Amino acid sequence: MKSLTFVYAVHSNLYINLTNRCPCNCTFCIRHNGDGAYGSDSLWLEREPTCEEVLAEFDKYDMKNIGEIVFCGYGEPMERAEDISCIGKELKKRYPDVTIRLNTNGLGDKINGRPTAKLLEGAVDIVSISLNSGNREDYNKVTRPKWEDSFEAMLRFAEDCKKYVPKVMFTVVDVISEREINESKAISEKMGIPLRIRAYDT
Ligand code: SF4
Numbered sequence: 772m773k774s775l776t777f778v779y780a781v782h783s784n785l786y787i788n789l790t791n792r793c794p795c796n797c798t799f800c801i802r803h804n805g806d807g808a809y810g811s812d813s814l815w816l817e818r819e820p821t822c823e824e825v826l827a828e829f830d831k832y833d834m835k836n837i838g839e840i841v842f843c844g845y846g847e848p849m850e851r852a853e854d855i856s857c858i859g860k861e862l863k864k865r866y867p868d869v870t871i872r873l874n875t876n877g878l879g880d881k882i883n884g885r886p887t888a889k890l891l892e893g894a895v896d897i898v899s900i901s902l903n904s905g906n907r908e909d910y911n912k913v914t915r916p917k918w919e920d921s922f923e924a925m926l927r928f929a930e931d932c933k934k935y936v937p938k939v940m941f942t943v944v945d946v947i948s949e950r951e952i953n954e955s956k957a958i959s960e961k962m963g964i965p966l967r968i969r970a971y972d973t
Pocket residue numbers: 793794795796797799800801802845846847876914
């Protein structure tokens with residue numbers, strides 16, 4: 772079923788679902804398991820919302836009670852990199868005390884055919900990038916991206932983000948092997964980007 776749920780609350784956070792487009796097909800993607808996340812309505816969008824529609828949704832919430840605003844989507848938010856920039860900057864103006872996070876596969880540069888980290892400057896406080904594995908071969912197996920060189924592009928994007936965003940972090944899901952976890956830790960240490968190992972949500 773399709774809907775127009777593009778801003779939804781989970782606990783004290785508000786999530787923004789901008790798009791269903793994504794150049795990957797991760798083996799662990801929650802989109803394989805159903806229509807929504809954490810009890811939300813269907814996150815398959817009838818159509819993508821405009822920036823104005825997204826911003827208008829925030830009038831419905833008491834922002835004093837909101838911990839984080841998160842661009843995550845049922846798809847890859849950086850498919851709409853320019854719109855993240857506009858929406859994020861406007862939300863920062865309206866709610867300067869609320870933290871804004873972007874959850875991304877880190878392939879914004881490949882998707883948009885140009886460097887994109889600078890667009891995040893002043894728009895988000897935290898970028899959380901799916902590292903997914905510690906090497907190209909296993910990354911390609913688990914992420915199944917459109918481009919062979921996605922792993923390297925994702926690492927370059929992460930390095931770039933350090934220039935423009937106060938906090939950058941990597942994540943892996945705990946379904947990967949111990950060897951890959953150790954390789955991921957080594958990348959994290961070498962790049963100075965913290966790694967979060969998260970539990971697989973079914
Ligand atoms: S990058 Fe995210 S939305 Fe895309 S397939 Fe992987 S988990 Fe799903």
